[in-house]
Amino acid sequence: MTDKLDLIIWFTVSQIPVGKVMTYGQIAKACGYPGYARYVGTVLKKLPSDTDIPWHRVINAQGRISFPFDSEAYHRQRERLLAEGVNVENGRITLRHYQY
DNA sequence: AGTCTGACGGGAT
DNA sequence: TATCCCGCCAGAC
Secondary structure: OHHHHHHHHHHHHHOOOOOOEEEHHHHHHHOOOOOOHHHHHHHHHOOOOOOOOOHHHEEOOOOOOOOOOOOHHHHHHHHHHHHOOOOOHHHOOOHHHEOO
């Protein structure tokens, strides 16, 4: 069951335009699985490091990157977003960067 | 079968 | 605005 859902989630995330972001909850809902926000994170975590899927365009409902500020993962995601023109100053992402 | 763990979310305080 | 708390769901043990 979750196997097909993984594919839907991968596809949905890959549809996020450059310079835009979506929350875990929005991804889940867009996939037809509201309430599966947590699972979206689980799926992204399983992606290989060399994936083409833009996992960095997925943030939490608070408009923040869901990694500890001092972690390596946090900086990787932040750099990728900044490179696409997404303002992450102050640790938060403005609503104007949202796809929805 | 019971319990714990997350790249989560939302309401209460 | 900042915590806290609880509900949520699949996986690992």
